[in-house]
Amino acid sequence: MLQPPTGTRDFYPAEYNRLRYVTETWRAVSVRHGFEQIDGPTFEHLDLYKIKSGDGIVSELFSFERFGGEKTYALRPEFTPTLARMYAARAGALPKPTRWFCTPTFFRAERPQRGRLREFSQWNCDILGDDSPQADAEIIACAVEALRALGLTSEHVKVRISHRAAVEQALVKRGVEPAQLPRWFTLLDRVGKISNDAFIDEAMKLGMSSAMSLQLISMMTQATTFEEPTTQVMLGEETTGTGPAYFKALFAALEEQGVADWCLLNLGIVRGLAYYTGMVFEIHEAQGALRAIAGGGRYDKLIELFGGPPTPAVGFGMGDVVLSLVMEDKGVMPTDAVIAERLGLRPDAVVISNGTPEADAALPRVLSALRRGNLHARRSGKATKNIGKLLQDAARMNARYCVILESGSLATLKDMATGAQSQVPLGEVVARIARR
């Protein structure tokens, strides 16, 4: 049997509904938070992705040339370059701030694993043209509210927040030269993955004492709430100037938006490469299982890099794969029937015949009258004339009503939830089932 390509998924109806449940929740939450939906091409010029990520990105992409063509394209592995390109092209005409979201599919040529596929859906939410801590908090709150809407709680998942300036400050304070900072960020990203001894070895090669390194490890691995004294001490000690003031404002805004209890300060969240300029965050399962559900932060230099005007920006991405796994692990993924109902897919009526020629003849007419009346109407695909089995089929379809045709003019209308039945002339069936 032919298999789908590595790391891709077939979506049969139940799986497709689960995906839609997630993506439609993303969309609804985005709209409620004042974001407008956009989209771009599924593939871009390969060079677009080198601008932000360098040549090293190429091996992670699905890139291709058209037969006989000369240009090299790549399936989109992320949205930010497209967003930056689109924003830069019309920056002068766009409102400040601009709030955009999208929920498309992306493609990465990585080796698949649990929670990591080669094709996935990802929600992106960005605020462009607003450099305030309130904007940072709104971005975090929007991500959290989607998780809340999907049934997750602050017990299930945690937002871990860091700030590049705070981490840089901590490094500089321990004698690190600014030119060495990129190498340090790479090393800090490995805290927890390599042993403390291995970390200290590497740190000593970069010229830091083991005592200082231990302090650093401790700071990077602590995840504390904002109220905790250690947090205040850490922020007071490790950051200067706007640092403590920034976090105070951020936390106040998170508090105002009712998501502060989901959030922790964890300076160990470095978020890989260098285009983040300020606050960075990741959302993880509370015990640290799986990969990040979402990640994002502030990238104030990126729009310029893509040829636009200087524009502060903050945003995040949230993929469907890890999120769905966490929802299933936490038992908050609704049943197929509940999802179908929430998506508006529950049949209003299933029409069945009692097997007489008159009723059989009336069935198609009743069915199409219901459909013309803007109702979701089905018939059973079963060949049997057994009323019990046909009702069972209607129950399986989770229909609101079953219309049992008794003759060419009369039907029994059964409310499938209550079991209540009544006799109804065929001409009144649509009106009786119509929702008010």
Place this chain on the structure above:
RNA sequence: GUGGCUGUAGCUCAGUUGGUUAGAGCGCGAGGUUGUGAUCCUUGAGGUCGCGGGUUCGAGUCCCGUCAGCCACCCCA
């Protein structure tokens, strides 16, 4: 991309030290009984045992390769 584990029906799994036409439950289809979602009875379809080689008189079972899934690296935009 590197290394390891796994692979029997749509799903969950049986399948003796290699031995006849590879099984079960659920699900799916058809029929029967009861004019009401249940129960029960009968019955059908669906597998070249992931795929391809090899060893053997004989391979679902052993070996190699390959593909896919999972795990650890890597990466995480």
